[in-house]
Amino acid sequence: MLKIYNTLNNQKEKFEPINPNEVGIYVCGMTVYDFCHMGHARVMVMFDVITRHLKRNFSNVNYVRNITDIDDKIISRALENNEDIYSLTNRFIDEMHQDEKSLGVLSPDIEPRATDSIDKMIEMISSLSKKGLAYQGENGDVFYAVRNFKEYGKLSGKNLDDLMAGARVDIESDKKDPLDFVLWKKAKTDEPSWPSPWGDGRPGWHIECSAMSNHFISNHFDIHGGGMDLTFPHHENEIAQSEGANSCKFVNTWMHVGFVNIDDEKMSKSLKNFFTIRDVLKNYDGETLRYFLISSHYRSPLNYSEANIDNAQSALKRLYNAIKGLDKNVEDKSLINTDFEKKFNAALNDDFNTPMALSILFEIAKQINIERTNNLKKAGALSSELVKLGNYIGILEYNADEYMKQGTELTESDITKKIKQRESARSSKDFAMSDQIRDELFELGIILEDSVNGTTWRRK
């Protein structure tokens, strides 16, 4: 039984899809004007783990993650670059897809772009307008009348009067109420625009997700996710828009992924304390990054530091080391304890407890290491189990031997030559020479390991 923590009531609750075996899940994706940073990576990876688990348990999962390709920041960045907005957004969509691939993230089922759904947004704003929930200001912008949606604040646990007390004054606005937000922005000269009943303009950010989720999934669907910073106002506004326009419940389960922090502060573009995925991939492989991101629970804050990623790398290497050199095609179930998979799935069923799931993998690794000296077949069966469960969460995707060797500048044949030299030194008991060769290779980042089957090497 799958349990998910729902931000709507701040409780872990039993997950039951609206239609049996069908799950609709929508996640707010990126605004594509720059490279993705580690915070984006965490959302991509966590929802990848989540949807992989959903797809194993429900036959028909529709995972939609949008792309925001029209927005103030995109327009100003394109202007800075003296570039067409589509050339800018296409470029960064490609970059994002490359990052996803590095992190082992599977593509969503549908990845709609905002600019392809402008008509759906206009429809929705019209319907809000008919219901008295939207109005056009004198400057031409169309706003949502927050006071007219009585349940406003139910997701974030805020009430309008508390919000008023802390509201920042928006001097140049035509809003009737400072908390009202923009649905449609009147076009300025030289800005991309679309025709609408309110004049040429472009959609506000919040309406994009309401329109796309309603269109690509349904007016009422199972799971909506995103980073924790989207809870308010973005997701609150989505509820106001969708429930206001459709007069039915919008989303059953709201899921929010915690921040990636640096020195216990949120990583963000405005604080300029962010690391892009590209930055980090210069020093670490994608799977190490993925391991790092899933090594804490998705709702907890995750502190970014090199020490912590090093830690993830060591842990992942332990798993690869366990499966190294074993025949992972042994599928004799009688040789393995089926509790491993049960416990693993139970961990994921408990609000996607990835740290718990990982600990099961280490239990298997330990068993493998114990068995490999006396029962190679059993060790092989266990390693196939370990790889299978690892693959469930998108790790252990590589050949262990290759994984342990990757990232060295030396060629295989150079290393093999050195190993042969050392072997002849060893057989003539010239241990000084033997150790010297091993030390030389160590300086170059290569670790040699002697065993009864001969000498193998791996990257430091």
Next chain:
RNA sequence: GGCUGGGUAGCAAAGCGGUUAUGCAGGGGCCUGCAAAGCCUUUUAGACCGGUUCGACUCCGGUCCCAGCCUCCA
């Protein structure tokens, strides 16, 4: 000020009202020519103060501290 979360051993990070989390690091041992890897073993916890309980890191109350949201942000 309002609303969310959270404070676990040297570091990271979970579960659990009583029994080893897990990974890294440290100690001792085995293995090894010596290492590495691995195995065995071991040290280091639960912010603070009360309460409930036979028993609390785990439940309840209070105090202190931290982060996030209340503006665009994943």
